[in-house]
Amino acid sequence: MVKRISVLILLVMAIFRGNAQEIELEEALRPILDEALQLNIIARVLPLGTEQEWNMRSSKLTIPGRSIAVKLLGENIRIFVVLTPYWQENGKLLLVAQGEVLISEMAESEVKYLSTVKSIPISLGEKVLFFPLGVSRELRKSFNIELEIEILSYKDLLEKSAD
Amino acid sequence: MCPGGETLSAYLDNEVEGPWKKVIEEHLTLCLSCKHKIDEMIFTREQLALESAPDFRASQERGRSYLAGLNSIEQVSFWRRRVALPLPAAAAAVLLLIILGFSTLLLSLHTDYRFMSIRTQPSGSSEVLVTAPIDDLERILKSLELNSSRQEIIIQLPKELNFFVVGEAEMFRAAEYKRNKVW
């Protein structure tokens, strides 16, 4: 928890970099803390037939409008996903995922570059799946990559852990 | 002995070397079956030759004005991206670029940006066209990435696996995706 708070402080410092001295840290921290979101991200490599899936979990704190970058580095691929949550007027979150892929597919010596922007309105706690390489329903031969993203309110999490 | 169809086809394309060419020529005067085969190939080729592509001029002009538009963004190098999105998503993407791009980055760059246009397609989806000098776009992407305090996760994917792109990137609510899978 200490680590998390320190991340938040860093975040706040970064935002108010210019005039940090004039602003009371405590004062600034409160609204930010209330707004803070925790992104839980699981990167999965989808199973081939019955094989065990591979996965990697990670969590980051942010505030609406600030991006979290996820870099996935593999043998023949670099995937760069930027996730940005926004609050919408209807009280729902809008998650914008910007994906960039650099890939060299086996037979070709060239490197392909792909980019997309996708967005989806979601609620807190709702899980979203992002497939930077597309979804394969037929091609069983290739390994596919999936990012599961869950956005939680940091304040709720704090309250829960306090209970 | 009759030459194979491939050889006849190559002969038609003038891709058969000197002595062989003579042999085939002679053979064709004697063998009705081969003569018939090659006549059929000639007929197919003629039909293809008669086929004309639609007029290119209007298309060339459109391309020219597009390129000229890009060129007028001061720098000669450019970068272009097309993303087809449903309208709300398009609006969000624009918002994203405007909020993040303009507020955090462009203010410090003092550049005139005319890099985005939205076209609504008859199908209801809309197309966002992003055009900007490549250096600046790289900076925009960097700002999206960095955003002053770096929040970054680096994940090493398992080794000795080769990945393939199977389609456009997609995003679903997990609940809905699972349901689709059951179908």
Added chain:
Amino acid sequence: MKIDQGLFEEAYETLYPLIHKLSYHITGDVEQAEDLCHEAFIKYFERKKPLPDINQTKYWLIRVVKNISLNYEKKKFRQRKAIEKLKRSAPLTADSAEHEYIKKETISRIQRALDKIPYRLRMAVVLKEYAGLNYKEIGAILGISEGNVKIRIFRARQRLAQILKEETEHVSWR
């Protein structure tokens, strides 16, 4: 680094008709041909270093068209499958499929026949018949041997002849 405007202009002026023609015969679709063509020239423009002569530029552009058109082909394949699925599952929503069909009707029978043969055969025969390239050049562009080019062109001709023949018979029966 600055691109040489003169060289680029010249390439655009001289090669657009050819690249457009090839794009059309490969995709069989006017709009896609235009997109493909524009994309290829944009890529050339992006190179920053113009190629020294028009012939090299031509090969370069054709190679780019070949690379991009493969993506179109894959997409078309997926779309075709989707339309078939749509037709099976919901006959009432076949409107768009019908539209597609009408659009196809305005395309000539030769182009339709080209559309029906596999992509790798089509690519080879289009480069032969519409770009007037020799086997060596085609091989270099497609990254295959001359012997392979020979086989592909022959098979393409065979298939085209068969499709056109069947079509003629079909018409005369009606």
